[in-house]
Amino acid sequence: DSGVTQTPKHLITATGQRVTLRCSPRSGDLSVYWYQQSLDQGLQFLIQYYNGEERAKGNILERFSAQQFPDLHSELNLSSLELGDSALYFCASSVYGGSTDTQYFGPGTRLTVL
Amino acid sequence: GENVEQHPSTLSVQEGDSAVIKCTYSDSASNYFPWYKQELGKRPQLIIDIRSNVGEKKDQRIAVTLNKTAKHFSLHITETQPEDSAVYFCAASGDSGYALNFGKGTSLLVTP
Numbered sequence: 001d002s003g004v005t006q007t008p009k010h011l012i013t014a015t016g017q018r019v020t021l022r023c024s025p026r027s028g029d030l031s032v033y034w035y036q037q038s039l040d041q042g043l044q045f046l047i048q049y050y051n052g053e054e055r056a057k058g059n060i061l062e063r064f065s066a067q068q069f070p071d072l073h074s075e076l077n078l079s080s081l082e083l084g085d086s087a088l089y090f091c092a093s094s095v096y097g098g099s100t101d102t103q104y105f106g107p108g109t110r111l112t113v114l
Numbered sequence: 115g116e117n118v119e120q121h122p123s124t125l126s127v128q129e130g131d132s133a134v135i136k137c138t139y140s141d142s143a144s145n146y147f148p149w150y151k152q153e154l155g156k157r158p159q160l161i162i163d164i165r166s167n168v169g170e171k172k173d174q175r176i177a178v179t180l181n182k183t184a185k186h187f188s189l190h191i192t193e194t195q196p197e198d199s200a201v202y203f204c205a206a207s208g209d210s211g212y213a214l215n216f217g218k219g220t221s222l223l224v225t226p
Contacts, residue, residue, distance in 0.1 A: 002157065033213060043158070043203060045213035056212045090157060099207050100146040100165055103214060105157040 003027065004093050004106035012112045018079040021109045023091030025072055029104075031055070031097025032074040034066055037108075038087040049074055050097040081113045116141040118206050120217025127224055133194055135220045137204035138186040144206040147180060147187045148214065152201045161202075162189070194224045 003026035011019055025032050034046040045058035049068035060066075063081075068074045078085060088108045094101035117140040127133050139147075148163035164171045164178045164187065171178050175194075180187040187206075191198055201221050205214040 002159075031212075035214075042218045043205075043214075043216040045215070048212055058213055097212055099212050102148065102160060102163060104160065105150075107157050110155075 002104040002106065004091060004104055006089075006091050006106040006109050008109060009107065010110050010112070012114065013081060014114055015081055015083060017081050017113075018077065019081065019111065021076040021078070021089050021091075021111075023074045023076070023093075023106055025074070025091075025093030026104055029093035029095050030072065031094045031101070032068055032072070033092040033094075033103060034060075034074070034076050035090045035092065035105075036087050037090060038084075043090075046076070048097060055097055078111070083113050086111055086113045116144060116206055116215040118204060118215050118217045120204050120220060122220060123218065124221045125223070127194055127222070129194060129196060129224055129226050131194055133189075133191045133198070133222055133224075135189045135202055135204065135222075136186060137188070137206075137217050138184075139206040139215075140185065141206070142182075142185065144185075146207045147178070148205050149176075149178060149189050150203045150205065150216075152203060152219075158203060191222075194222075196224050196226055198222060199224045 005024045031050040033048045046060040048056040066076045090108045091106045092103040145166035150158035152158045177190045201219045204217040
């Protein structure tokens, strides 16, 4: 157990819908990262937050947004869902969010879009 | 941006043999190189990492080597066991970005 928690574990929804994925970092970690894992694209970085502020952006679609709250938990919002958004979504956390920080991954949320 | 290439994509070894997985990266500013093990449907778990100020790091049966000049790093697993079977991912991050850029993964199968 890494200490990073994610809810829900599974999510099944229809195209065009909107969902919210939630992540709580390890105690003491200030930075949260979101990654998408699909069979054809591997593990892709989406976005990083540090202490409530956006720090880095990766291949995140405009239909996706995220935020980190004062209690440091983070939410990833996915809207206008398409079949291709079906994937495992992982949250990771690290202490300071620096380039050499160890990142610890949560158990993931499996999203299925029908 | 950073591009990480990983080889081989699949690797099958007999129990007790060694396994080697190699990665190359493109961004010379990269300074952190972790390796993750992922079992089916589970989260990536950090197994070892190396920072650019060292060339080699070992933890029991697992070792990682880094060649900054050639921009490649490798994972070595000795005395493999069936429970080592999983997908292994290399990654790189550095000053040009805080995120981890992952290789495509190596599916390792250790047969008894």
